[in-house]
Amino acid sequence: PQPIHNSAKAVVSTQSTGAPIMCRRVYNNILKQNPDGPSPESFHMGYVVRLKNVWVFDKVKPCFTFRHPNHAAVMDNSRHISLEFTSDIEALLHGFAGYFDAHLYKDILISIHPDTHSPDMFSWFPMFFPLKVATLVRPGERILVDFWRVVDNVKVWYEWALSEPQPQPIHNSEGSTYWIGLFS
Secondary structure: OOOOOOOOOOEEEEEEEEEEEEOHHHHHHHHOOOOOOOOHHHHOOOEEOOOOOOEEOOOOEEEEEEEOOOOOOOOOOOEEEEEEEEOOOOEEEEEEEEEEEEEEOOOOEEEOOOOOOOOOOOOOOOEEEEEEEEEEEOOOOEEEEEEEEEEOOOEEEEEEEEEEOOOOOOEOHHHOOOOEEOOO
């Protein structure tokens, strides 16, 4: 069948955004998941959580945007982005908050982005991407992180790595711990 290019679409575009955060409670819950201490896998997965009592180090920045429908001859939904932030305080960086919004038909927006959060939106929550090692960040220091959205024939997953102020290995490399299965 031929694609219909002139029909109305319910979802026009989606965008993910992110920011570095200090969130001691969520981080401590990850540390306490196992009675014998945290498993290595605990820091290689994203967590859907209601973020309360967090410190956001800098403004939330755009990550990945998807336009619907995608008419590309070869569709590749893999993405990579490097994001740079600057801290205004001294605090422990525990990981990164991931937010999401969707532009629907005409001018309708539904969002969990802190600046554009839809009123009474309780069905979506942010994603928390933890760092294996909480990192002290000082005022004026750069926070540099890379995010990858990787897709193969059967799954999609996210990878993330802190480059500055203190480099850490790639989290969830090759989707080893956390991934989402694709429909065939």
